[in-house]
Amino acid sequence: MLNKYARAFFTRVLTPFAAFLIRHGVSPDTVTVLGTAGVVAGALVLFPVGEFFWGTIVITLFVFSDLVDGNMARQLGRSSRWGAFLDSTLDRVADGAVFGGIALWYAGGGDSVTLCAVAIFCLASGQVVSYTKARGESIGLPVAVNGLVERAERLVVTLVAAGLAGLHAFGVPGVDVLLPVALWIVAVGSLVTLAQRVVTVRREAAEADAGTVS
Numbered sequence: 001m002l003n004k005y006a007r008a009f010f011t012r013v014l015t016p017f018a019a020f021l022i023r024h025g026v027s028p029d030t031v032t033v034l035g036t037a038g039v040v041a042g043a044l045v046l047f048p049v050g051e052f053f054w055g056t057i058v059i060t061l062f063v064f065s066d067l068v069d070g071n072m073a074r075q076l077g078r079s080s081r082w083g084a085f086l087d088s089t090l091d092r093v094a095d096g097a098v099f100g101g102i103a104l105w106y107a108g109g110g111d112s113v114t115l116c117a118v119a120i121f122c123l124a125s126g127q128v129v130s131y132t133k134a135r136g137e138s139i140g141l142p143v144a145v146n147g148l149v150e151r152a153e154r155l156v157v158t159l160v161a162a163g164l165a166g167l168h169a170f171g172v173p174g175v176d177v178l179l180p181v182a183l184w185i186v187a188v189g190s191l192v193t194l195a196q197r198v199v200t201v202r203r204e205a206a207e208a209d210a211g212t213v214s
């Protein structure tokens with residue numbers, strides 16, 4: 001849903017920065033790759049050791065690159081199939097690192113098998129949610145549904161909670177519960193979103209097979 005309502009705002013905010021990078025000879029693919037690398041580094045270096053505040057700050061600085069790369073490509077008139085593939089594929093890598101880093105924390109210092117399992121579920125279900133859209137589109141269907149918890153929602157809910165929970169390390173009481181709550185919300189929300197997409201694809205496929213897709 002954020003994709004529907006917030007993208008226009010962030011496009012306006014990030015367009016000058018995208019133009020700045022273009023003027024300095026940076027390519028959209030470079031932004032896609034380096035942005036993903038930054039997210040992966042922040043997630044897999046800082047989250048497993050419980051550095052959730054600084055890990056979220058690093059991840060947040062890099063994750064917005066996913067909104068810059070396409071902006072640059074469109075400004076350059078160079079939006080491409082390769083770019084679409086690279087952007088979406090590296091989205092999966094970034095998402096996997098974020099939830100993988102959290103799972104590693106709960107498997108180690110966080111000492112919670114249950115929350116480790118929930119984080120792994122968030123990782124896996126998020127990949128499946130994204131796959132349903134890509135697979136539906138690959139067989140010519142629009143997959144016209146604004147799911148409850150898509151990629152932006154997964155990231156915002158998880159990263160805001162992780163960042164705030166990380167304030168616990170600075171002596172802020174009670175915030176450490178936010179991350180477990182966020183993980184359960186993302187887990188349940190991803191299940192709902194998966195159901196929404198499966199139902200949508202089934203309807204669209206039936207309509208397409210009957211020659212009446214809307």
Ligand SMILES: CCCCCCCC/C=C\CCCCCCCC(=O)OC[C@H](COP(=O)(O)O[C@@H]1[C@H](O)[C@H](OP(=O)(O)O)[C@@H](O)[C@H](O)[C@H]1O)OC(=O)CCCCCCC/C=C\CCCCCCCC
Nearest residue numbers: 003006007066088091130133150151152155156159160163
């Ligand atoms: C005291 C302070 C403590 C520290 C607090 C830290 C707060 C952290 C703040 C923000 C962190 C969250 C930022 C998350 C930003 C997410 C941006 C993003 O990557 O959005 C991606 C999304 C989709 O992009 P694509 O079209 O490129 O990708 C598609 C997607 O992958 C599809 O997957 P699916 O959705 O189907 O699962 C694929 O199917 C498809 O193939 C693929 O192409 O882009 C958008 O949705 C655009 C809108 C993003 C809006 C983000 C808003 C977040 C901004 C701030 C919110 C937090 C406010 C701060 C509160 C702080 C509280 C103290």
Ligand SMILES: Nc1ccn([C@@H]2O[C@H](COP(=O)(O)O)[C@@H](O)[C@H]2O)c(=O)n1
Nearest residue numbers: 028029066069070073079080083084087
């Ligand atoms: N390296 C890239 C990245 C993206 N694109 C194009 O932008 C689309 C994604 O737009 P976002 O605003 O979500 O980043 C993508 O589908 C490509 O068409 C590109 O060409 N090269």
Ligand SMILES: [Mg+2]
Nearest residue numbers: 066067070087
């Ligand atoms: Mg992008």
Ligand SMILES: [Mg+2]
Nearest residue numbers: 066087088091
């Ligand atoms: Mg993307």
